[in-house]
Amino acid sequence: QVRLVESGGGLVQAGGSLRLSCAASGRTSSSYAVGWFRQAPGKEREFVAAIRWSGVSTLYADAVKGRFTISRDNAKNTAHLQMNSLKPEDTAVYYCAAKISLVDYVHAGAYDYWGQGTQVTVSS
Numbered sequence: 001q002v003r004l005v006e007s008g009g010g011l012v013q014a015g016g017s018l019r020l021s022c023a024a025s026g027r028t029s030s031s032y033a034v035g036w037f038r039q040a041p042g043k044e045r046e047f048v049a050a051i052r053w054s055g056v057s058t059l060y061a062d063a064v065k066g067r068f069t070i071s072r073d074n075a076k077n078t079a080h081l082q083m084n085s086l087k088p089e090d091t092a093v094y095y096c097a098a099k100i101s102l103v104d105y106v107h108a109g110a111y112d113y114w115g116q117g118t119q120v121t122v123s124s
Contacts, residue, residue: 002026002113006096009118012086016122020081022096022115033099034079036070037108038092038120048094049081050105059105064090086122093117 008020022034035050049070050059058070069082079096097111104110 002028002032002098004096004098004113004115006094006115006118009094009120011121011123013123014086014088016086017082017084018086018120020083020094020096020118020120022079022081024077024079024098028077029100030074031100033102033105034070034072035097035099035105035111036081037095037097038090039095039117040092043092045095045108046092047106047108051079061106083120086120088122088124090120091122092120094120 003025005023006020008018010018012018033050033052036048037045038048039045047061048064049068051070051072060068067085072079095117096115098113099111101110
C-alpha cells in the first residue's frame with residue numbers, strides 16, 4: 001500500500017556529511033510517522049531517528065544526537081536524514097520506515113512499511 005525508497009547513501013570521509021532521502025508513494029498519509037534505522041554487519045537493526053508527519057516532535061538515538069537531523073516535506077511525501085560529522089561507526093545500511101501507530105517510535109517491529117535500504121560507508 002505504501003512504498004518507500006531511500007536514496008542518498010554513499011561513501012564519505014569521516015567528518016563529512018550526507019543527506020538521505022525517503023520518498024513515499026501509494027496510500028501515503030501526512031499522519032504517518034517516519035523513522036530511520038540502520039543495520040551494520042553482524043548487528044541488529046538500530047533506531048536512529050523518528051519524526052511525526054503531522055507534528056514537530058522528533059526523537060534521536062543518543063549515538064546520533066547533535067549530528068543528525070530528521071525532517072519532512074509532506075507536500076512531496078519525502079523525509080530526510082541530514083547526517084553531519086559522520087564517524088566510521090555510522091557505517092551501515094540505513095532504512096526508512098513509516099508507521100501508523102501513535103506510540104512506540106524506537107522499535108523496528110512497530111513500523112508498518114519499510115524501504116529497501118541505502119548503504120552509508122564512512123571511511124577514516
